[in-house]
Amino acid sequence: MIITVQQHLQQQQQEFGSEASGTFSYLLSGITLATKIIEAKIRTAGLGDVLGAFGAENVQGEQQQKLDVYANQVMLHCLGLRDTVAALVSEEDEEPVTFDRSPETGKYIIIFDPLDGSSNIDVNVNVGTIFSIHKRLPAAEGDLDASILQPGTKQVAAGYVVYGPSTVFVYTAGNGVHSFTLDPTIGAFVTTQENMKMPEQGQYYSVNEANASQFPAGYQEYLRQLREGEAGKAYSSRYIGSLVADFHRTLLKGGVFLYPPTAKQPGGKLRLLYEANPLAFIAEQAGGMATNGTGRILEIEPRGIHQRTPFMVGSRFEMETLAKCLEA
Incomplete structure (x- = not known):
């Protein structure tokens, strides 16, 4: 019907x-x-x-x-x-x-x-x-x-x-x-x-690796672990370059999408109010997690309508592994 x-x-x-x-x-x-x-x-x-x-x-x-x-x-x-x-x-x-x-x-x-x-x-x-x-x-x-x-x-x-x-x-x-x-x-x-659920763990990571040399050390270590199988399995890279498309795949297949801070953009590139917040809300409702690297995306107090933020979102396993790398 x-x-x-x-x-x-x-x-x-x-x-x-x-x-x-x-x-x-x-x-x-x-x-x-x-x-x-x-x-x-x-x-x-x-x-x-x-x-x-x-x-x-x-x-x-x-x-x-x-x-x-x-x-x-x-x-x-x-x-x-x-x-x-x-x-x-x-x-x-x-x-x-x-x-x-x-x-x-x-x-x-x-x-x-x-x-x-x-x-x-x-x-x-x-x-x-x-x-x-x-x-x-x-x-x-x-x-x-x-x-x-x-x-x-x-x-x-x-x-x-x-x-x-x-x-x-x-x-x-x-x-x-x-x-x-x-x-x-x-x-x-x-x-x-209806009632979509993000897998607890996926097999893909999604990031613009051309910027990897500019990422803080914790993110570089995290990517190394994903590539070399130290995060439980060897992950494959998938990056489209359209945020919606990369997120949609992550929602369906699990894994992680990352847009970390860089030396050139230490405050992040993606916009908090109309990119990070709505996708973080969807991710959490589906059982996933979203962070700016230091805290929960949804708890950030916005200061302006075009405010930018680092944005990492994905399955619980990958996000918890990321948190450990950033804390080290």
Whole structure:
């Protein structure tokens, strides 16, 4: 029997407590709509003038791709129309997009990377969308900025979409991790796996080894142990270069993904709010772990919307082995 993501959410409504009215599922439908529009554009990217650089840099100082701009506009449009949204925070925008909605109506903050790995589009490699959802704080607890800069432990939901051979939507609302695949014949995401669990141990490690000489000594020792079989088995290397795709493989197959600090970027490269936090939330819900090398990713107190962090995530065995190497 086919169960769409909307039907799944309706079945899960009782788990959302006060959100049982359907407000939350209405919000997520804006995300699934946006990602279906982005998926359609990606599928025909080589047939239209949407490949290559846009000609400008984003707030990160990175060259924007045409599809970055398109995906960002789609997310802003589809989510901005939801009256439950108080603010939208995107990798592509220097400042949040806010809406003049009361706390009683505009209950949610959505933080997202509209097109992760977009530099890979030109060579037809998997890309994705990552999102994180927070509840807006009551007026007595802070302004809208305080609602945006909440630690990852305060996320009410997070997820991502992988655009690849099939288009897969994965999310958690703190009640397990669930996966859906876009069925193009009916235009809907349908349930493919519920209550996903990351294997306790995998056989792959994923890291940009071109930077290995710049890693702190503990990470270099960890990689040596993985390669030489001192961590229980000899691991194989798998690195795509699209965060969503590398994480999705780690979620399904186990193992570890690492983006350590380097001499050039001691504070890390990946962004805390819209890359590390949502993926860490999913990993923990699936039985895995995520760290910045000194502590739990989800407990980091954010200082800015584009804050960067080292990010290591994976199966419990690999993550506990990493912790021992970093403590040595």
